[in-house]
Amino acid sequence: MRYPPEHKARARRQLLASAGALAKRDGFAATGVDRFMAEAGATSGAFYAHFGSKAAMFEAVVEQELAQSLAMLGDDPADPAALARFVERYLSLAHVEHPEAGCCLPSLAAEIGRGPEPVRARFEAAMQALHARVAAACADPERAWPLIAQAVGAVLLARAMHSTDSRAALLGAVRRDAATPRR
């Protein structure tokens, strides 16, 4: 073997990281295998040493991105203050303007919804783990899904807007509502 045994695992990890960023920025279906490999500093021929098909890579990207989102919620299992800080960062202009570095849900959820059953099953499991984490940090566990939906929807819509002012107006209104206790 001309490559050390860890080479493949490392190459795959780097490939998945750059592919995740590229997929979030330009869309997964809209990005060709050639571009994914070029971004990782390789050519398309090497792709199939790591994934059986482009669809298989989508599964891996989604799994990796959702695990990362879960990890970003913090290690503390149920800290309301940490959740509040997370939501503030999530609903920031910086997050809206840099999809490649952000959460995969506003960028890729529509494509996941159109994907095959295995992808949606993995997605569902990851989302339930995320939901449990958020619910544990909420005064009312029933607030978890509404909070998640609101945050994802806000970033999705802000990204589709043209002016920074409109984006900021939307994000500000949602930030205030997310921080408002329910009756």
Added chain:
Amino acid sequence: MRYPPEHKARARRQLLASAGALAKRDGFAATGVDRFMAEAGATSGAFYAHFGSKAAMFEAVVEQELAQSLAMLGDDPADPAALARFVERYLSLAHVEHPEAGCCLPSLAAEIGRGPEPVRARFEAAMQALHARVAAACADPERAWPLIAQAVGAVLLARAMHSTDSRAALLGAVRRDAATPRR
């Protein structure tokens, strides 16, 4: 002329309607010109009699779909009860399961965000009209953006889930939160 003068306008309207449905179901970029035309009962050669390019059709589809969404809010300019009914229908399992017949925001907002400036400018104008309508029907106008973001995010995420139970749990929680007055 072998076709009556209204023929082109009618053909274009039918084409836009079927293209909107197809784009919402399968994604706009992922659907080829051939399939858009086949769905309208024609062939790809006729496409360019109506649109200068595929990108031009995207603009037209987005404009048409957003106008339709606005119209579905009802003619009554500021009726809180009509808004509540609209939100209930929006957050239904039927809406989640039939993207082709539903709102274009959960389906196409990510693609709009990746689109060229003219598309995002049209989007922004339409969204501000929609926001004004919703704000007029809310007790607190500041609730308009949060409510819209929440509804769009909920449908987007529910569509990506695999099981009907999970979809219903998410939708139910968001419906309850949307109907809860803020302090």
Added chain:
DNA sequence: GTCTATAGAGGGATAGAC
């Protein structure tokens, strides 16, 4: 494991007949 080269399918767009 990664490369170059290529097969085979499908994409957007145009030309010319009717």
Added chain:
DNA sequence: GTCTATCCCTCTATAGAC
């Protein structure tokens, strides 16, 4: 205005050299 036929490009995936 719509058709068929076609150009050229890009896409996914495979083959064979190293």
